[in-house]
Amino acid sequence: MHDMFEIGGKKLSSRLFIGTGKYASDRMIPDICKSTGAGVITVALRRVDFNAITDNVMQHIPPHMQLMPNTSGARTSEEAIRIARLARATGCGNWIKIEVITDNKYLLPDGYQTAKATEILTKEGFAVFPYINPDLYVARDLVNAGAVAIMPLGAPIGTNRGLRTEEMIHILIDDIDLPIIVDAGIGKPSHACQAMEAGADACLVNTAIATSEDPVRMGKAFSEAVQAGRNAFLAKTGISRKLASASSPLTGFIRNHEG
Amino acid sequence: MSFLNVYEQYQNIDIEKALSAMNPDSVYRSLHKQILSIEDFAALISPAALKWMENIAQKAHDIKRRYFGNTIHLFTPMYLSNYCNNRCLYCGFNHDVKIERYQMTLDEVEKEARVIASTGLKHILILTGDDPKKASMTYLKSCCDVLQKYFSSISIEIYALDTKEYENLIKSGVDGLTIYQETYNTELYDKLHPTGPKKNFRFRLDAPQRGAEAGMRNVTIGTLLGLDSWRKDIFFTALHASWLEKQYPETEISIALPRIQPYYGCYQPEHQVSDQDMVQIIIAFRLFLPRCGITISTRESESFRNNIIKLGVTKLSAGSTTAVGGHSLSNARYHQFEISDKRSVEQMALFLETNNVQPLFKDWERF
Numbered sequence: 009m010h011d012m013f014e015i016g017g018k019k020l021s022s023r024l025f026i027g028t029g030k031y032a033s034d035r036m037i038p039d040i041c042k043s044t045g046a047g048v049i050t051v052a053l054r055r056v057d058f059n060a061i062t063d064n065v066m067q068h069i070p071p072h073m074q075l076m077p078n079t080s081g082a083r084t085s086e087e088a089i090r091i092a093r094l095a096r097a098t099g100c101g102n103w104i105k106i107e108v109i110t111d112n113k114y115l116l117p118d119g120y121q122t123a124k125a126t127e128i129l130t131k132e133g134f135a136v137f138p139y140i141n142p143d144l145y146v147a148r149d150l151v152n153a154g155a156v157a158i159m160p161l162g163a164p165i166g167t168n169r170g171l172r173t174e175e176m177i178h179i180l181i182d183d184i185d186l187p188i189i190v191d192a193g194i195g196k197p198s199h200a201c202q203a204m205e206a207g208a209d210a211c212l213v214n215t216a217i218a219t220s221e222d223p224v225r226m227g228k229a230f231s232e233a234v235q236a237g238r239n240a241f242l243a244k245t246g247i248s249r250k251l252a253s254a255s256s257p258l259t260g261f262i263r264n265h266e267g
Numbered sequence: 268m269s270f271l272n273v274y275e276q277y278q279n280i281d282i283e284k285a286l287s288a289m290n291p292d293s294v295y296r297s298l299h300k301q302i303l304s305i306e307d308f309a310a311l312i313s314p315a316a317l318k319w320m321e322n323i324a325q326k327a328h329d330i331k332r333r334y335f336g337n338t339i340h341l342f343t344p345m346y347l348s349n350y351c352n353n354r355c356l357y358c359g360f361n362h363d364v365k366i367e368r369y370q371m372t373l374d375e376v377e378k379e380a381r382v383i384a385s386t387g388l389k390h391i392l393i394l395t396g397d398d399p400k401k402a403s404m405t406y407l408k409s410c411c412d413v414l415q416k417y418f419s420s421i422s423i424e425i426y427a428l429d430t431k432e433y434e435n436l437i438k439s440g441v442d443g444l445t446i447y448q449e450t451y452n453t454e455l456y457d458k459l460h461p462t463g464p465k466k467n468f469r470f471r472l473d474a475p476q477r478g479a480e481a482g483m484r485n486v487t488i489g490t491l492l493g494l495d496s497w498r499k500d501i502f503f504t505a506l507h508a509s510w511l512e513k514q515y516p517e518t519e520i521s522i523a524l525p526r527i528q529p530y531y532g533c534y535q536p537e538h539q540v541s542d543q544d545m546v547q548i549i550i551a552f553r554l555f556l557p558r559c560g561i562t563i564s565t566r567e568s569e570s571f572r573n574n575i576i577k578l579g580v581t582k583l584s585a586g587s588t589t590a591v592g593g594h595s596l597s598n599a600r601y602h603q604f605e606i607s608d609k610r611s612v613e614q615m616a617l618f619l620e621t622n623n624v625q626p627l628f629k630d631w632e633r634f
Binding site for chain 1: 332333334335336337338387389419484512513516517518519520558620623624625627628629630631632634
């Protein structure tokens with residue numbers, strides 16, 4: 009059974025998106041791409057030195073990968089917009105992950121600035137992937153602004169604490185007619201599996217892979233977990249109940265009445 | 268609102284006595300908290316915390332990797348001018364020290380920039396003495412115009428400015444401010460700065476705040492370790508940094524941990540700060556302010572720096588010189604202080620790479 013995922017005009021066979029930050033060496037990136045089987049990779053433009061005389065992250069990204077430059081470091085919508093334009097001008101394509109963080113302590117995204125940047129960039133023809141707190145109203149604004157997907161956080165960046173915002177993510181999955189890609193906070197493959205099982209369309213994982221003792225193996229573990237969660241979602245998991253079925257049903261009388 | 272209001276609440280507390288009264292159990296509780304208060308930080312820098320050093324270090328390493336990954340950011344200082352009107356007793360550029368004073372011309376700044384840029388570094392920290400008539404705003408802005416061509420980020424470590432002046436430099440491409448309080452002990456501060464503009468404790472204390480208000484992306488604070496008892500100064504540095512983080516969430520707050528190095532044998536620090544003390548400071552900061560940058564300069568020895576890269580440090584200077592024009596001018600002779608780790612940028616980067624840490628040459632640019 010083929011379960012292709014189409015997004016931003018691109019058909020993807022893997023629902024795991026990966027990053028390029030935090031690795032002990034950028035030279036690990038090709039192996040991570042291979043072990044994860046991911047088709048999409050995000051890159052922080054602020055870290056890219058296009059005139060580098062030293063090593064440059066871009067030279068390690070295999071050509072088949074879909075680039076998703078991100079605006080990490082942006083503190084206003086204007087900065088995010090300038091980064092996005094630069095990304096396109098330097099040949100990184102028209103996908104852009106909008107990250108606007110105005111709070112360095114908690115690293116939580118600023119929904120208002122993100123929505124403003126999204127609105128402008130979609131008009132300029134970008135495929136915009138906004139990174140947000142899982143907030144229904146912000147997500148609706150982003151749908152109206154023309155985003156191609158919504159990327160809610162599971163927990164604050166770098167915390168590896170899992171799906172702390174699970175209930176809110178479920179609301180987005182239910183209510184928003186765009187792909188939901190869970191980003192940030194996923195610390196273990198089981199977290200990614202849990203998100204996929206609940207119906208998320210994809211997961212973006214960086215820290216948990218990059219900072220593990222064996223990133224290549226961890227990449228594979230995430231790839232399998234995402235696939236397992238997706239299969240479970242497609243197979244429609246059995247219904248679980250907190251309580252046993254009541255032996256004296258409250259609505260049993262209807263049948264008795266009619267019968 | 269100024270940090271002074273917070274500072275005054277703690278100023279008369281005998282910090283050292285309070286820290287000596289801490290016991291290993293309270294340290295253990297603090298170390299296992301998710302979010303630490305300033306009291307928890309105090310526990311971690313107390314003598315009682317020595318019992319748990321390895322546990323704290325492991326947690327610091329874990330936090331560092333989660334937030335910053337297996338990376339260390341590299342930068343280098345560039346001394347523009349050593350004219351100075353201050354008489355800071357511990358400083359090699361002190362007005363009374365008989366050294367040749369020099370300020371680079373713009374051509375020399377460009378030459379220096381070219382040499383530094385050829386190492387691959389994209390972040391530069393520019394320094395001057397405190398003589399606004401020499402290293403004037405106009406001069407600094409002209410230097411920034413030159414430096415912008417070579418570096419993606421420019422930070423300043425110069426005399427304290429007012430908010431408007433910081434705004435002005437930001438317009439010329441500056442995005443980071445480093446300013447050390449030297450010591451939070453007001454009496455000692457007064458003694459160490461007998462005359463000169465730096466004598467004004469309050470004006471310096473508020474400088475990081477003015478920089479953040481002006482829109483600096485990065486603000487780095489610190490004290491010169493060894494001037495006073497390190498536990499007191501580090502406690503106030505932490506208090507100051509956490510206050511700044513809270514007041515200016517858009518600004519990335521970092522701390523630097525310069526341990527005093529004698530210049531030509533003139534000033535002997537009154538307080539010792541051992542390697543163990545330095546480690547205790549670094550790991551306590553990592554737990555208290557998980558996102559805060561921690562800088563260690565080349566004042567520290569090669570072997571010490573090699574050993575602390577996994578403890579929570581995020582930035583290292585490399586290929587440093589503390590003389591005006593030290594990278595490219597033949598007449599650069601007078602150093603502000605002695606460099607200990609003399610490795611080049613290339614050697615430093617190679618060391619990091621072989622130890623599974625990625626040297627970051629670029630982390631931001633003026634978008």
